[in-house]
Amino acid sequence: MHAVEAALDNPNRAQPRRLLATPDRAQALTRRFGVLRQLESVEGPEIARLLPAGAVHQGLALKIDPLEPLSIHDIGSPAEGVLLVLDQITDPQNIGAIFRSAAAFGARGVILQDRHAPVLSGALAKAAAGAIDRLPHAVAVNLSRALETLSDLGWRTLGLDGHSTVNLADAIDGSPTVLVLGSEGEGLRRLVSEHCDVLARIPMPGGFESLNVSNAAAIALYEASRIRA
DSSP: OHHHHHHHHOTTSOOOSEEEEOHHHHHHHHHHHOOOTTEEEOOHHHHHHHSOTTOOOTTEEEEOOOOOOBOHHHHTOSOOSEEEEEESOOOHHHHHHHHHHHHHTTOOEEEEESSSOOOSSHHHHHHHTTGGGTSOEEEESOHHHHHHHHHHTTOEEEEEOTTOSSBHHHHOOSSSEEEEEEBTTTBSOHHHHHTOSEEEBOOOTTOOSOOOHHHHHHHHHHHHHHHHO
């Protein structure tokens, strides 16, 4: 529900190609948005029939063109606040949760890798609960070059690395910060890591070696927002 409403509320979105809603959801949408030309009132089983197997629709389904990403220069100008860079993170649920945390903690935007990131729709959009329409994103063919561009624009790049001896809280200094997160299995790739100004770890006194990447992102975003406050 939140993902569909956020998409309909986003002036940067194209018009919906198709919008299906159960009768009660259709009434709620009409009360909020007025007449929606593409809205079709149908029963829940009909929506389920048109969606991938196992998809949970909450009485709403929206078919719409994807959002256009910003350029690295546009998302990084001016240099202030926090950006996230995701290095080969491919799980839609994780990326959606990262978008949601990024929006909650006031991040400027998210930068994804061109070839190794899922489209911002479906399960990802649902997990983000509307955050993909509230938070700008950019797509980079080469993340190392993207980090170079951001550095030239005045950003300080901080990569999360469990092998670092520097604690995250000590590495964040309140300057415009790019938080760089790698996949859970491999972490940051070597070239991406080498383009970070500093590598830091999240200390885990409980003994676990790693966290789910979306949880790590939430902790890093909290630390960054706490220092800025």
